Amino acid sequence: MAHRQAQQRRPSIHDVASRAGVSAATVSKVMAGVTTVKPENAQRVFDAVELLGYRVDPLASDMRRAKRRIIGAIMPEFESEFFGQMVTQLESLAEQRGYTLVAASSRESEARETEILARMHDWRVAGVVLAPVRNEHGPAAAFMKANGMTGVLIDRVLSDDAFDTVSADSAAASAEVARELIGKGHRHILVVGLGEQAATVRARLDGFRSTALKLAPDVRIDVVLAETDVEPLRAQLRDYFGQGANGGERPTAVYSLFLKGTLVALSEFRRRGWHCPNDISLVGFDDAEWMQVTWPAIAAVVQPMRQIAGHAMEALFARIEGGEGPPIARLEPCKVLMRESVGSPGNGPHSGGGDRQ
Amino acid sequence: MAHRQAQQRRPSIHDVASRAGVSAATVSKVMAGVTTVKPENAQRVFDAVELLGYRVDPLASDMRRAKRRIIGAIMPEFESEFFGQMVTQLESLAEQRGYTLVAASSRESEARETEILARMHDWRVAGVVLAPVRNEHGPAAAFMKANGMTGVLIDRVLSDDAFDTVSADSAAASAEVARELIGKGHRHILVVGLGEQAATVRARLDGFRSTALKLAPDVRIDVVLAETDVEPLRAQLRDYFGQGANGGERPTAVYSLFLKGTLVALSEFRRRGWHCPNDISLVGFDDAEWMQVTWPAIAAVVQPMRQIAGHAMEALFARIEGGEGPPIARLEPCKVLMRESVGSPGNGPHSGGGDRQ
DNA sequence: GTGAAAGCGCTAACAT
DNA sequence: ATGTTAGCGCTTTCAC
Numbered sequence: 001m002a003h004r005q006a007q008q009r010r011p012s013i014h015d016v017a018s019r020a021g022v023s024a025a026t027v028s029k030v031m032a033g034v035t036t037v038k039p040e041n042a043q044r045v046f047d048a049v050e051l052l053g054y055r056v057d058p059l060a061s062d063m064r065r066a067k068r069r070i071i072g073a074i075m076p077e078f079e080s081e082f083f084g085q086m087v088t089q090l091e092s093l094a095e096q097r098g099y100t101l102v103a104a105s106s107r108e109s110e111a112r113e114t115e116i117l118a119r120m121h122d123w124r125v126a127g128v129v130l131a132p133v134r135n136e137h138g139p140a141a142a143f144m145k146a147n148g149m150t151g152v153l154i155d156r157v158l159s160d161d162a163f164d165t166v167s168a169d170s171a172a173a174s175a176e177v178a179r180e181l182i183g184k185g186h187r188h189i190l191v192v193g194l195g196e197q198a199a200t201v202r203a204r205l206d207g208f209r210s211t212a213l214k215l216a217p218d219v220r221i222d223v224v225l226a227e228t229d230v231e232p233l234r235a236q237l238r239d240y241f242g243q244g245a246n247g248g249e250r251p252t253a254v255y256s257l258f259l260k261g262t263l264v265a266l267s268e269f270r271r272r273g274w275h276c277p278n279d280i281s282l283v284g285f286d287d288a289e290w291m292q293v294t295w296p297a298i299a300a301v302v303q304p305m306r307q308i309a310g311h312a313m314e315a316l317f318a319r320i321e322g323g324e325g326p327p328i329a330r331l332e333p334c335k336v337l338m339r340e341s342v343g344s345p346g347n348g349p350h351s352g353g354g355d356r357q
Numbered sequence: 358m359a360h361r362q363a364q365q366r367r368p369s370i371h372d373v374a375s376r377a378g379v380s381a382a383t384v385s386k387v388m389a390g391v392t393t394v395k396p397e398n399a400q401r402v403f404d405a406v407e408l409l410g411y412r413v414d415p416l417a418s419d420m421r422r423a424k425r426r427i428i429g430a431i432m433p434e435f436e437s438e439f440f441g442q443m444v445t446q447l448e449s450l451a452e453q454r455g456y457t458l459v460a461a462s463s464r465e466s467e468a469r470e471t472e473i474l475a476r477m478h479d480w481r482v483a484g485v486v487l488a489p490v491r492n493e494h495g496p497a498a499a500f501m502k503a504n505g506m507t508g509v510l511i512d513r514v515l516s517d518d519a520f521d522t523v524s525a526d527s528a529a530a531s532a533e534v535a536r537e538l539i540g541k542g543h544r545h546i547l548v549v550g551l552g553e554q555a556a557t558v559r560a561r562l563d564g565f566r567s568t569a570l571k572l573a574p575d576v577r578i579d580v581v582l583a584e585t586d587v588e589p590l591r592a593q594l595r596d597y598f599g600q601g602a603n604g605g606e607r608p609t610a611v612y613s614l615f616l617k618g619t620l621v622a623l624s625e626f627r628r629r630g631w632h633c634p635n636d637i638s639l640v641g642f643d644d645a646e647w648m649q650v651t652w653p654a655i656a657a658v659v660q661p662m663r664q665i666a667g668h669a670m671e672a673l674f675a676r677i678e679g680g681e682g683p684p685i686a687r688l689e690p691c692k693v694l695m696r697e698s699v700g701s702p703g704n705g706p707h708s709g710g711g712d713r714q
Numbered sequence: 715g716t717g718a719a720a721g722c723g724c725t726a727a728c729a730t
Numbered sequence: 731a732t733g734t735t736a737g738c739g740c741t742t743t744c745a746c
Contacts, residue, residue, distance in 0.1 A: 010481075012723055023733045028725055038731060055479050059416055059425070060723035063738050068416070078444050084436035088462050100476070102459050105445050119457070122412050124367075230650065263650045270652030290647040293587065293620045295627025369739055380717045385741055395715060417739035420722050 011052040019048035031056055058100070067320070072120035072128040073103040074113060074140070076156075080259065081288050082305060083131070086155075089309035090129055097317060099126065106140075108133050108228075113140040121147055127316045131155040135199050136165060152316045154308055156200045159329030164315040166330045168303040170200055170285070171207030173334035174255075177283050177301065178211035180336065181253050184344045186281065188220045190240070190251040192261040195225050204257045204285060222251060226261055233261065237268045252345035253281035259288060262298065277343030287337070296340030307332040368409040376405035388413055415457070424677070429477035429485040430460040431470060431497070433513075437616065438645050439662060440488070443512075446666035447486055454674060456483065463497075465490050465585075470497040478504055484673045488512040492556050493522060509673045511665055513557045516686030521672040523687045525660040527557055527642070528564030530691035531612075534640050534658065535568035537693065538610050541701045543638065545577045547597070547608040549618040552582045561614045561642060579608060583618060590618065594625045609702030610638035616645060619655065634700030644694070653697030664689040 013031075017024040022041050029037055030045040037045075048054070062068040071094045075083045087103050094101040102125070106113035110133050117140050120128055128151035132138050136157040144151050145162050157165045181189060191208060194201045205223070212219050224240050226233045241250065256262040262284030266276075274280050276296050284291070287300040311330050370388075374381040379398055386394055387402040394402075405411070419425040428451045432440040444460050451458040459482070463470035467490050474497050477485055485508040489495050493514040501508050502519050514522045538546060548565060551558045562580070569576050581597050583590045598607060613619040619641030623633075631637050633653050641648070644657040668687050 013725095014723080024723090025725075025734080026732060029732090032725085036731060041731085055475075057481065057723055058476075058479055059420060059481070060738095061725075063416060063420055063723075063740095064725045065738085077441070078435060079438050079441035081436050084434070084441050087435050088464065091462060100459070100480075101461075102457070104458075105448060107445065118412075119415075122415055123457075124414065124416070230646075263647055267650045267652055288647070290620055290645070290651075293624045294647075294651070295624055370741095371739085381739090382717055382741080383715085386716090389741085393715060398715085414739055417722095418741075420724095420739075421741045422722085 010057075011054045013054075013056075015052055016045065016048045016054045019052065020044040067126045068124045069099045070123060070125045071099045071101050071316070072117075072123070072125040073101055074106055074116050074120075074128065074130045075103065076106055076108050076131055076133050078103075078105050082259075082286060082303065085305050086131070086309055089306060090313065093309060093313040097313075106133055110134060110138050110140065113138065114143050117143050117149075121149060125149075127151055127320050129154060129312055129316060132157060134197055136160040136163070150316070150319050152312045152319075154312050156197055158199050158203065160327055162327060164312075164319070164327045164329070166308050166312045166315065166332065167200065168308065168334050169331035170204040170334075172331070173285070173301045173336055174204045174207035174257075175211035176336045177255055178208045179215065180338055180342065181255065181281070181283070182212055182215040182219065184281070184342065186251075186253040186345055187216060187218060188222075188249065188251045188253075190222045190224065190254045192237070192254065192256040192258075192265060193223055193225045194258050194261070195227060201257050208255060220251075228260070230260060230264060233264050234268065237264060241268060241272065251280070253283070253342070256282070256284045259284065259286040262286070262291070262300075266298065276341040281342040281345070283336075283338075283342055292339070298341045299339040300337050302335040302337055304332045304334060367414075368411045370411075370413075372409055373402065373405045373411045376409065377401040424483045425481045426456045427480060427482045428456045428458050428673070429474075429480070429482040430458055431463055431473050431477075431485065431487045432460065433463055433465050433488055433490050435460075435462050439616075439643060439660065442662050443488070443666055446663060447670065450666060450670040454670075463490055467491060467495050467497065470495065471500050474500050474506075478506060482506075484508055484677045486511060486669055486673060489514060491554055493517040493520070507673070507676050509669045509676075511669050513554055515556050515560065517684055519684060521669075521676070521684045521686070523665050523669045523672065523689065524557065525665065525691050526688035527561040527691075529688070530642070530658045530693055531561045531564035531614075532568035533693045534612055535565045536572065537695055537699065538612070538638070538640070539569055539572040539576065541638070541699065543608075543610040543702055544573060544575060545579075545606065545608045545610075547579045547581065547611045549594070549611065549613040549615075549622060550580060550582050551615050551618070552584060558614050565612060577608075585617070587617060587621060590621050591625065594621060598625060598629065608637070610640070610699070613639070613641045616641065616643040619643070619648070619657075623655065633698040638699040638702070640693075640695075640699060649696070655698045656696040657694050659692040659694055661689045661691060 013024045013027050017027045026037060026041060027045050030042050073087060073090050075087060077083055091101040104116045106116060113133055128149060130140060130151055131154050132140055136153050151163055153160055153163050153165045155167050157167050159165050191205060193205055209221055212221060224236055226236055254265050256265050265282060269280060276282050283299040285301045287302040291298040291300055370381045370384050374384045383394060383398060384402050387399050430444060430447050432444060434440055448458040461473045463473060470490055485506060487497060487508055488511050489497055493510050508520055510517055510520050510522045512524050514524050516522050548562060550562055566578055569578060581593055583593055611622050613622050622639060626637060633639050640656040642658045644659045648655040648657055
């Protein structure tokens with residue numbers, strides 16, 4: 001007994017009611033802020049609540065209501081800064097509206113994604129923010145559709161015919177990167193892409209390529225389509241640079257379309273003793289704390305995480321509250337931070353305009 | 358109407374009951390796996406379930422039960438690899454036992470921590486895994502105590518008189534770092550610590566210092582007690598090294614007791630053109646992906662995240678199921694990975710410093 | 715073996 | 731302005 005706290009029963013609405021000498025319904029009204037209660041009685045209720053330490057049980061409350069005040073969030077992972085911040089932000093926004101956010105990680109598996117979704121459906125969540133593993137055409141979105149769930153798709157999506165979508169404007173950001181690199185004189189650029197996730201990474205690649213070619217038709221763009229795992233990716237890059245070194249030709253800049261690609265590219269440069277930006281320039285899609293703090297700081301496309309979260313929640317609550325109309329597809333503009341890792345080719349020491357916090 | 362999915366009412370246990378020609382009670386038993394149901398009836402129930410796509414509503418189910426099958430998890434933040442992995446792991450373990458994990462971030466605020474806890478108490482969670490912002494003596498633990506909540510404390514804790522605790526064995530790991538550095542010949546070492554969080558960081562410092570002094574009584578250990586934010590920390594380190602450079606003496610190794618310290622220390626080295634391990638060695642408490650992929654890779658104390666999560670959940674469920682006895686305090690052993698950032702002092706070009714790469 | 719009845723803690727009609 | 735009634739969807743005695 002010593003080290004086992006008795007789970008004392010918490011006071012229920014009836015306990016409050018009898019202490020205050022009113023009915024449970026009246027207590028319920030007072031708690032809900034209904035103004036038609038006689039001030040005198042309201043005060044007695046408040047006193048009883050205070051005295052007993054009463055708090056409404058949100059589950060019981062939701063039970064009786066039509067919609068439950070729970071929002072589900074499904075992220076591909078929790079381990080990265082981006083999704084970590086996203087969950088934090090979504091949580092905060094849900095809270096502001098009196099909802100509880102229940103977050104789950106699909107761990108980059110579409111099968112698990114659907115399982116989680118089914119569980120959230122069991123919970124009768126009011127709505128779901130889904131960051132799909134692959135894209136908007138996966139089984140999870142289909143499940144939501146089939147079951148009439150309310151939801152928003154974010155991040156690895158472009159647009160959908162059933163759900164609102166919110167994501168970073170990858171194409172525009174990549175076009176800006178192209179302008180920067182071409183403008184600095186780069187004419188041989190390696191783009192490190194990702195095999196899966198089709199649409200969104202494809203938009204980054206296309207946005208970059210079309211703009212680069214328009215500005216400099218003679219530019220050479222190599223593409224390495226990588227795996228998600230670090231090791232195979234490292235091998236691919238090693239191969240690529242190995243060949244290039246032999247042929248005497250190697251790119252003067254690298255644009256990585258995803259975070260791990262940036263990490264591995266940088267690591268490969270260091271292994272070969274190439275310094276940024278003198279020997280090679282580097283820009284990555286997606287920012288991370290270490291990139292701004294390492295030396296030289298690595299240029300990055302910063303996704304507007306707060307806008308994405310904010311607009312996603314806005315759209316979701318609009319639907320929850322009955323908003324109709326065709327789905328909207330938002331593309332949020334990114335910031336491109338040209339930090340010290342980018343310079344002009346064959347130009348010696350160069351200071352980029354990047355910001356170091 | 359076009360773009361608004363009708364929220365078709367989901368089948369309830371009564372729908373299943375009437376389709377199967379039995380009572381709701383029987384359906385409930387079948388769903389719970391009770392064996393005393395006539396196989397024939399059980400089959401009819403299964404068929405009806407299949408046909409209607411019935412699934413138990415976990416909230417309604419919990420409503421009637423004594424304990425709700427929800428576990429709360431409160432982390433100081435979601436943005437770091439460590440806590441991201443921790444949540445993922447806890448989620449997975451809770452799931453395995455048929456519980457749902459509801460995670461929330463205290464965003465490094467003790468006030469928010471208590472608020473979240475109160476909300477979780479409102480939810481009547483079966484138990485809580487709390488990674489406190491500061492340590493085990495904060496208001497959150499007090500709240501749990503006062504309200505008879507079941508819980509486990511992890512990470513920034515040593516031991517508690519009311520709750521089981523699980524954390525990394527900081528002291529032992531730091532002692533090992535000391536052995537390594539002293540063994541390699543370092544006799545002037547800077548330790549970068551953290552002002553807050555007392556106990557746990559203090560254990561790291563003490564573990565390091567006592568072992569280092571035992572092995573080499575003449576060792577000089579400087580300590581910079583830092584802030585949590587990057588900017589002040591950077592300034593502090595800049596000051597420290599500025600002085601050292603003037604006096605002609607600077608440490609041959611740095612041991613950072615927390616992740617951001619490692620990041621900033623490394624950044625400061627790069628800014629000054631010092632290379633690891635020739636000019637200075639670096640070890641950090643806590644590992645991150647970029648540390649193993651950057652060049653040279655940064656030596657790190659790796660916290661046994663899986664063990665911490667596993668033992669925390671084990672302890673928690675033991676208490677939930679009524680386990681009694683005095684609280685246990687687990688210290689999980691860390692791994693110390695001596696990567697390329699560590700070498701022997703005065704072993705390579707010891708550039709006077711100041712000039713960038 | 716099975717089902718009727720009684721709630722879990724709350725809220726929403728509907729009376730009064 | 732307030733109380734009564736009737737559930738939300740489920741589980742659990744406790745008779746039969």
